[in-house]
Amino acid sequence: MNIYNILVAFDSSKPSFEAVEYTARMIRSIPDVLVTLLFIERLPDKDLFESEALWRAECAELVVEYKRKLAKARGLLLSNNIHKKAINEEYIISCSSPFEDAKVCTTGESIAQDILAIQEEGNHGTVVIGRRGISKEEEFLFGSVSAELLRKFTKCALWVVSSNCD
Amino acid sequence: MEKSAYDILKHYMPTFPRKHAGKIITNTTEFMSIDYGDVMYLDGKHYLVNKNLSERRFGLEDPKYWVKRCKELETGKHQIIKLEFYEKFDISIGTIRSSCYRSPRKESRILKLVDGDMRFMQGKTVLDEKGNCVRILDIIYGSELDVALDHLPVSHEEYFNTIFPDYFAKFIGAVKAIAHLHLNHEQHGDIRRDHLLIESDTKNWRWIDFDYAFGLRENPFALDLFGLGSILLLLVGQREITAQQIGTLEQSQTEAVTAEDMALAMPYRLANIQKRYPYIPDTLNNICMHFSAKNSVFYSSVTEFVSALLTCFHELPVFKSARRRYPEV
Numbered sequence: 001m002n003i004y005n006i007l008v009a010f011d012s013s014k015p016s017f018e019a020v021e022y023t024a025r026m027i028r029s030i031p032d033v034l035v036t037l038l039f040i041e042r043l044p045d046k047d048l049f050e051s052e053a054l055w056r057a058e059c060a061e062l063v064v065e066y067k068r069k070l071a072k073a074r075g076l077l078l079s080n081n082i083h084k085k086a087i088n089e090e091y092i093i094s095c096s097s098p099f100e101d102a103k104v105c106t107t108g109e110s111i112a113q114d115i116l117a118i119q120e121e122g123n124h125g126t127v128v129i130g131r132r133g134i135s136k137e138e139e140f141l142f143g144s145v146s147a148e149l150l151r152k153f154t155k156c157a158l159w160v161v162s163s164n165c166d
Numbered sequence: 167m168e169k170s171a172y173d174i175l176k177h178y179m180p181t182f183p184r185k186h187a188g189k190i191i192t193n194t195t196e197f198m199s200i201d202y203g204d205v206m207y208l209d210g211k212h213y214l215v216n217k218n219l220s221e222r223r224f225g226l227e228d229p230k231y232w233v234k235r236c237k238e239l240e241t242g243k244h245q246i247i248k249l250e251f252y253e254k255f256d257i258s259i260g261t262i263r264s265s266c267y268r269s270p271r272k273e274s275r276i277l278k279l280v281d282g283d284m285r286f287m288q289g290k291t292v293l294d295e296k297g298n299c300v301r302i303l304d305i306i307y308g309s310e311l312d313v314a315l316d317h318l319p320v321s322h323e324e325y326f327n328t329i330f331p332d333y334f335a336k337f338i339g340a341v342k343a344i345a346h347l348h349l350n351h352e353q354h355g356d357i358r359r360d361h362l363l364i365e366s367d368t369k370n371w372r373w374i375d376f377d378y379a380f381g382l383r384e385n386p387f388a389l390d391l392f393g394l395g396s397i398l399l400l401l402v403g404q405r406e407i408t409a410q411q412i413g414t415l416e417q418s419q420t421e422a423v424t425a426e427d428m429a430l431a432m433p434y435r436l437a438n439i440q441k442r443y444p445y446i447p448d449t450l451n452n453i454c455m456h457f458s459a460k461n462s463v464f465y466s467s468v469t470e471f472v473s474a475l476l477t478c479f480h481e482l483p484v485f486k487s488a489r490r491r492y493p494e495v
Contacts, residue, residue, distance in 0.1 A: 042382050044381060044382065045379055045381070046271070047267065047269035047271055047272040047379040048254075048267045048269065048379055048381065050252045107351065108382075108386070109351065109385075109386055109387075110385070111384060135262075136430065136459075136462065137260060137261065137262055137430055137431045138262055139464070140388070140392065140430050140431060140464050141259055141262055141264075141388055141389060141392055141431060142264075142383045142384055142385065142388055142389070143383060143384035143385025143386075143388045144384055144385075145384050148384070148385070148466065151463075151466070
């Protein structure tokens with residue numbers, strides 16, 4: 001594992017932007033660093049819509065928004081003097097995507113497991129994730145990616161960035 | 167196609183009063199206007215509408231106009247017919263609010279998945295002439311789990327030693343049924359004590375109502391697990407044990423109960439059942455405590471939960487005779 005081969009799990013939320021910024025500030029003076037922005041696409045369940053057309057329209061809007069925010073996260077790294085050659089992007093599409101087929105896709109059932117798989121495959125020695133700061137009740141009822149990662153990650157460093165980390 | 171239902175009713179039910187005969191319905195979109203005496207013609211069969219079903223919650227009758235109790239005229243069989251209805255509403259679990267969606271398509275898919283699996287309600291989906299997704303369900307004659315528990319005229323200790331072991335074995339089967347859904351990338355979505363029926367003649371425990379769906383979740387199966395945990399607490403305690411009930415006990419009858427003994431997300435409800443009934447074995451109480459406010463490590467999957475239940479079932483003396491009766495567990 002290379003600890004300077006960093007995987008930032010980015011989901012377009014405010015905490016994940018903070019995780020990107022934190023990473024940029026931590027590594028900007030380190031040479032030979034490689035940052036991969038990992039986006040795991042999550043599309044709403046088709047079950048929630050009355051028609052296929054409504055669902056596709058919502059998915060299309062979301063994908064545009066996700067890609068716009070991913071570009072913004074890349075911009076954040078660049079503005080912190082991370083060289084463009086040191087920045088990778090990995091966009092894992094949803095297995096239920098109505099737009100694309102891919103050999104590798106995410107079912108959305110365990111984002112933590114998806115991150116783990118990409119980390120192992122990419123030999124990333126450091127994983128960074130933002131934390132939403134949810135209550136214990138919310139974690140219990142809906143799950144938490146960062147809590148799941150803390151349970152499952154044993155082979156590399158995990159940075160869990162809370163909101164307002166200065 | 168006949169315009170009046172009377173012609174078809176006269177053939178199959180000659181005594182049906184003419185004044186109550188309604189319309190023949192082939193398009194179920196306007197389900198609010200489909201009522202007693204109407205006949206729905208679906209997939210080549212006629213269904214006389216007897217009534218709208220309703221749900222009893224907090225002592226109130228809440229009519230569900232999209233769910234009709236019907237009689238299939240060709241066979242005389244009574245069935246429940248759920249018509250296509252989408253809605254979004256908020257639900258509260260303790261202090262947490264969440265958006266929930268009603269999805270006919272989800273229920274149809276699960277009905278297909280569990281076809282022939284008697285751990286679940288059975289039924290089929292047909293499309294009406296407008297392509298609405300109509301689910302025709304077999305009626306399960308039996309009691310809801312909480313009603314069955316309420317009717318047991320025994321003390322908790324007697325219940326725990328005589329009836330509970332069998333119920334626990336049945337519960338493990340019901341939890342495995344939910345694990346089967348999850349393995350097939352489906353969630354039940356509305357696991358509640360009144361959605362688990364004990365069928366009168368077979369004594370099978372059967373899940374009903376699969377049409378709730380939720381938005382994006384970090385763990386899409388966590389809510390199902392929460393529901394299963396709530397049912398476990400009900401089973402182990404024989405009924406819901408509230409803080410108020412504990413407060414009425416003499417101090418000598420129970421150890422002091424703290425906030426950490428209560429259920430997470432339902433702080434009025436006791437999760438540490440051993441505090442009320444000290445003979446509950448630790449291994450079993452520890453599983454209950456996974457759903458308490460004290461806990462910070464949750465079961466990550468129903469499979470993990472099943473594994474803990476099985477350990478109890480195979481190890482605890484209270485289940486010794488049930489192990490012989492339920493070798494399949």
